[in-house]
Amino acid sequence: MVVRKRAAPPTPWSKTLAEPQIDDSAYVHSFSNLIGEVKVGANVLIAPGTSIRADEGAPFAIGESTNIQDGVVIHGLEQGRVVGNDGQEYSVWIGKQACITHMALIHGPAYVGDDCFIGFRSTVFNARIGKGCIVMMHALIQDVEIPPGKYVPSGAVITNQQQADRLPDVTESDRTFAHHVVTINESLRVGYQCAENNACIMPIREKLEKSINDVNETDYRNSVANMSLSPEIVTQVRSLLSQGHIIGTEHANQRRFRTKSWLTYGTFKGGAKQVLANLEACLQNCQGEYVRLIGIDPQAKRRVLEVIIQRPDDTPGVPTRTTTTKTYTSNGRSSSVSNGNGKGHLSGDIASQVRNLLQSGYKVGTEFASQRRFRTKSWLTGPAIESKREAEVIGTLEALVSEHNGEYVRLIGIDPNAKRRVSETIIHRPGETAQVQSNGSGVGKRYSQGAASNGSSSAGLSSETISQVRSLLSQGYKIGTEHANKRRFRTKSWQSCSPINSTRESEVIAALEACLAEHQGEYVRLLGIDSQAKRRVLQTIIQRPGDSSSNGSAKATATVAASSSSNGNGSSYSSISVSTQNLDAETLNQVRSLLSQGHKIGTEHADKRRFRTKSWQSCAPIESSRESDIIAALEACLAEHQGEYVRLLGIDTQAKRRVLETIIQRP
Secondary structure, X not given: OOOOEEOOOOOOOOOXXXXXXXXXXXXXXXXXXXXXXXXXXXXXXXXXXXXXXXXXXXOEEEXXXXXXXXXXXXXXXXXXXEEOOOOOEEOEEEOXXXXXXXXXXXXXXXXXXXXXXXXXXXXXXXXXEOOOXXXXXXXXXXXXXXXXXXXXXXXXXXXXXXXXXXXXXOOHHHHHHHHHHHHHHHHHHHHHHHHOOHHHHHHHHHHHHHXXXXXXXXXHXXXXXXXXXXXXXXXXXXXXXXXXXXXXXXXXXXXXXHOOXXXXXXXXXXXXXXXXXXXXXXXXXXXXXXXEEEEEEOOOOEXXXXXXXXXXXXXXXXXXXXXEEEEEOOOOOEEEEEOOOOOOOOOHHXXXXXXXXXXXXXXXXXXXXXXXXXXXXOOEEOXXXXXXXXXXXXXXXXXXXXXXXXXXXXXXXXXXXXXXXXXXXXXXXXXXXXXXXXXXXXXXXXXXXXXXXXXXXXXXXXXXXXXXXXHHHHOOOEEEEEEEXXXXXXXXXXXXXXXXXXXXXXXXXXXXXHHHHHOOOOEEEEXXXXXXXXXXXEEEEXXXXXXXXXXXXXXXXXXXXXXXXXXXXXXXXXXXXXXXXXXXXXXXXXXXXXXXXXXXXXXXXXXXXXXXXXXXXXXXXXXXOOHHHHHHHHHHHHHXXXXXXXXXXEEEOOOOEEEEEEEEEOO
C-alpha cells in the first residue's frame, strides 16, 4: 500500500519538516492525504478522500480505534491549542474510539473526546467536545465547550456556552446508532487490510470460487421451496445475526400461551444457513404449538426482539406469517408491532388520528384499565411506542387491544417538547367496538354503544355534541350546562341549568335535551368540569337563539378548552369540534405562520366606543400551541363578541412583545 504521507512544507509556522507517525495496525487509504506532524494510533481507519494537514497548526493526534471516514478534512490554525488527554498541547486532538463521519470538518484548535460521534458535514472549530457526545448531521460547533455525554441534533448551531449547557443527554438509542456506524467502519478497516494482503485474500477467493462451482441450482430451488419460514423471518434472522445478536426460540401450547408460560427451546449458533435450519427443525418438533423467535443482545444481556413465527393452526410446509412482533427499548420495556397479517381491531379513522399525531411531531402512548380501575381513574401505562412509522404504531395498538380485550384502552397523544398530553382517546371498551371519527382540523372522538351509535339524538343534539359528552364522561369529567338570553349573553351573565349528577351517557343526554327544550330562544352552553381540580375543562355553545332544535341538526359552533394545562391526572383536553366559518384563509395563514415561528396567539375585542379610544379588552387567554385549539378559541371569541371589533395578536414570549396586531372582525 502506498500511503500518501509527507512532511509539512517549510513555512513560517513549520520549520522542522515533521512527518506523520502511523501505527502499523492502522489503515490509511492511498487516496487520503496526510501532511505534517500527525500521530495516528493503533487500529485507526483513515478512509479514501480524507485530508489531514498539520502544516499550519500542529501537532495532530488521532486516538486508537478511531475511524476517519471519506471526505473528512482536519486542519488547524497557527494560534490556539488544546490540551490532550496526555497533558500535551495539540492543535487538534481526537480521542479513542471516536467516529468522524463523511465530509465532516474538524478545524483546530479543536478537541474531540473519546467515544464521540461527529455526523455528516458537521463542523467543529475552536471548540471542545466532551467524552461520549453525539453530534448529528450538518451541525456547527464553534467557540464553546460541550459537556460530556450531550446530544447535538441535526442542523444545530451551537455558538455560545448557554446553548451548549442546555443540550439534552445522549440516549441509549443514540449510542446504539453510533456504535453501529463504528462497527461497520471497523469491518471496513479489516477488509481493506485483508484486500492488500495476498496471504489473507487468496484463501477467501479460492473458497468463494469453489462455493460458486459447487452450487447446484436445482437443489437450491428445491431447498427454498421446502422452507416453511417466510422471507420476512429469514430477513429478521439475517439482520439479527449481522448485528451480533444471538437467536433463540420458545414454545407454548394453547394453555401455556394464555398464561404466558413459555418454555425455552434453545439458542442457535453458527451462520445464517445453520440457524435457519435449526429454526426449521424447531417448527417441525413443535407442530401444533406456538413458537416465537427471540433476538438476544449478549453484551447487554437482554432481549431485543420477540416475534411469533408459528401458531397451532398453521399448515406445515406453508410459509409462516409473522403476526405480532415485540421489540424492546433500552429500558427493558417492550412494545408490540403487528406486521399487518393479524386481524385488525381498529378502524381506519384511528389510523387517521395516529397519522395526524405523528405528522404534528407528537408521540403516541397507550394506557389501559380494568372496569374497577376505570371507575377510580387508575390507568396503567401500556407499552412505550418509540416508532414514528404509522404501520408500526397501529400494529402496537392492535396488539394491545387484543391483549386487553376485556378492559378499557386509550390512545395518548404526547407533546415531547412541552412534556404534556395533547389528546386522550378511548379506542376500546369492554364488549364494545371502538370507532374514532376524524373531523378535519381536529381529532374527533366517537364510540359505538348500542343504539346510541347513530351519531345524533332525535331531540336536538348534534353528533358532535354527543361525541363531546362521551369523551368527557370517558375521562371522568362531570357535565354541566348554562343558559343566557341575548342581554345576559352580551354581559356574560350566564345562569346555570339544573345540575347533572349522573355519569350515564343516556341520562346526561336526556338532561341536555331537557335544558335545550326549556330554554329555546336562548344561548345554551355545555360545560366539562374536572371535579377534583375544581375547574372547567371545556365550554361549548350548543344552542343559539336562531337554531332549530326540532330536527336534530343543532350545531356546536364554538368550542373552547378552558385550560390547556395538565390536570390532576396529567391529561389535557383538546378541542373536539372546530368550525372555521368565521375565519378567512388569510387569518388561518397568519395563525399558522405565527405558530411555526414559536409565537403565542392572543385576541382582544372592543365595542365602537372603546375602539375609538383604543381601549381594547382581552378575550380568554389561549394557552395551547395546537392549531385546531387556537382556531376553536378564535371562533369562540368572534361568536361571543359579535357586533364588536376583534383583533388577532402575535406575541413573542421571549422578547415579551407583540409581533402582530390585525383586526379580524368589524361590526
